Amino acid sequence: xxxxxxFILSVVAILxxxxxxxxxxxxxxxxxEFSTDTLRFDxxxxxxxxxxxxxxVYNRHNESIRISKIYLENGAASRFNLNIDGISGDSQTDIExxxxxxxxxxxxxxINPNDQNSPFVLTENIVFETNGNVQKIVxxxxxxxxxxxxxxxGAGSVYGLNCSGGEILLDDPRPYVLYGILVVDSCTVRxxxxxxxxxxGGLGKLVDDQGITQRYNDGxxxxxxxxxxxxxxxxxxxxxxxxxxxxxxxDDEAGQWTGIWLQSGSKxxxxxxxxxxxxxxGIRADSAxxxxxxxxxxxxxxxxxxxxxxxxxxxENCLFYSNVGFGIQLEYGGDYAFDYCTxxxxxxxxxALRLGNALCLDAGCSNYRPNxxxxxxxxxxxxxxRSDQITLFDRLDDPSQFxxxxxxxxxxxxxxxxxxxxxxxxxxxxxxxxxxxQDTLFLDVAKDNYRLDTIGSVANRYAKPxxxxxxxxxxxxxxxxxxxxxCFEIEF
Numbered sequence: 001x002x003x004x005x006x007f008i009l010s011v012v013a014i015l016x017x018x019x020x021x022x023x024x025x026x027x028x029x030x031x032x033e034f035s036t037d038t039l040r041f042d043x044x045x046x047x048x049x050x051x052x053x054x055x056x057v058y059n060r061h062n063e064s065i066r067i068s069k070i071y072l073e074n075g076a077a078s079r080f081n082l083n084i085d086g087i088s089g090d091s092q093t094d095i096e097x098x099x100x101x102x103x104x105x106x107x108x109x110x111i112n113p114n115d116q117n118s119p120f121v122l123t124e125n126i127v128f129e130t131n132g133n134v135q136k137i138v139x140x141x142x143x144x145x146x147x148x149x150x151x152x153x154g155a156g157s158v159y160g161l162n163c164s165g166g167e168i169l170l171d172d173p174r175p176y177v178l179y180g181i182l183v184v185d186s187c188t189v190r191x192x193x194x195x196x197x198x199x200x201g202g203l204g205k206l207v208d209d210q211g212i213t214q215r216y217n218d219g220x221x222x223x224x225x226x227x228x229x230x231x232x233x234x235x236x237x238x239x240x241x242x243x244x245x246x247x248x249x250x251d252d253e254a255g256q257w258t259g260i261w262l263q264s265g266s267k268x269x270x271x272x273x274x275x276x277x278x279x280x281x282g283i284r285a286d287s288a289x290x291x292x293x294x295x296x297x298x299x300x301x302x303x304x305x306x307x308x309x310x311x312x313x314x315x316e317n318c319l320f321y322s323n324v325g326f327g328i329q330l331e332y333g334g335d336y337a338f339d340y341c342t343x344x345x346x347x348x349x350x351x352a353l354r355l356g357n358a359l360c361l362d363a364g365c366s367n368y369r370p371n372x373x374x375x376x377x378x379x380x381x382x383x384x385x386r387s388d389q390i391t392l393f394d395r396l397d398d399p400s401q402f403x404x405x406x407x408x409x410x411x412x413x414x415x416x417x418x419x420x421x422x423x424x425x426x427x428x429x430x431x432x433x434x435x436x437x438q439d440t441l442f443l444d445v446a447k448d449n450y451r452l453d454t455i456g457s458v459a460n461r462y463a464k465p466x467x468x469x470x471x472x473x474x475x476x477x478x479x480x481x482x483x484x485x486x487c488f489e490i491e492f
Contacts, residue, residue: 195240293313
């Protein structure tokens with residue numbers, strides 16, 4: 001009996017001694033390592049199904065390491081499930097890994113491709129908190145059945161599309177999802193009525209030969225010199241470009257993707273009955289670009305709605321609003337014509353319109369490149385919350401190089417025509433109605449309803465008839481003798 005008791009005490013002492021010898025690193029420099037930085041579920045589901053993927057977590061150190069917490073960033077709202085070394089649970093604490101050992105993390109996702117509330121791209125972080133460090137592994141899956149342009153693994157990558165002068169028709173009944181940057185050259189991209197283009201924006205990085213990392217926003221269409229964009233929406237079935245985040249909290253969030261970039265020299269672009277929203281920039285048209293813009297809305301942008309840089313742009317029946325930069329920004333000259341357009345700048349810092357004829361090469365614009373500007377606005381509304389909604393930048397002081405005209409337009413300016421600024425502004429703006437915030441104009445600015453107030457709108461019957469523009473943005477017939485200014489006609 002005594003011998004047995006001594007033996008048991010000896011074993012306990014040995015075990016206790018072993019436990020005492022185990023130590024855990026608390027050094028913040030001792031970080032975890034992972035078998036991957038992104039766990040991708042590479043299946044696009046066409047029917048209800050699930051998939052499981054895994055990765056390994058390594059402790060490369062000579063002491064044990066204790067992970068304070070492992071959890072899914074979205075918590076209960078996550079569409080993923082975790083199993084950590086055989087233990088199920090989407091949040092676990094005090095997970096230990098022995099020296100130079102590892103553990104498995106399994107992630108599962110269940111997808112219903114017909115669930116309209118499911119994002120097209122499901123992206124989330126698995127978070128690891130260890131010794132004051134926070135490390136993350138991205139999990140990524142595809143939640144709806146869609147056509148992915150040009151690759152489902154394209155985040156932060158650039159893809160070229162070249163059809164040797166031919167044409168690509170985006171007429172698949174499924175929605176399209178752009179993931180990364182798509183550069184189109186020697187090719188026409190034709191988008192028929194009703195198509196929806198969802199763009200997954202994000203931050204990309206490029207490491208050059210010297211090891212310098214350059215960061216940029218991805219999620220945009222770029223059309224090279226031989227590329228062409230033809231958008232053929234209709235009133236009933238507009239073409240829509242927007243973010244792939246479909247949750248209601250993202251409805252009005254600007255800057256979710258980068259925008260549409262028409263690069264220098266590209267010609268023949270036509271965008272008709274189109275909605276472009278929630279991007280950084282709506283459309284950027286570079287030098288010598290030729291663009292026709294009809295019946296199009298550009299709104300909720302983190303930058304300007306339309307940027308023209310020495311471009312040739314003709315627009316009619318277009319609406320720009322909630323653009324944090326400018327509604328329309330025309331720089332470095334160019335040739336522009338806007339008919340029956342409404343530019344509304346409420347609740348944002350930028351003015352509705354900027355016109356310039358020089359490209360500044362330094363902060364003070366002491367060095368610049370000049371280019372002649374010709375811009376005409378007919379039957380337009382240029383309005384906003386601030387007292388001056390038009391910014392003019394003339395670096396050449398030569399009327400032939402800064403040719404701007406506003407005809408039958410409703411505008412809001414205050415100090416623009418002061419002495420020392422542009423005292424002859426209203427020589428270029430006639431007939432014009434210069435109004436303030438007390439004048440009746442729109443139906444409901446607070447709800448972004450820029451249709452004209454049916455009782456006493458100052459834009460009512462203020463336009464002049466223009467051949468070929470017989471209907472407004474809503475498809476209503478314009479008054480043949482005395483139409484209304486802006487993109488909407490009052491219907492009594």
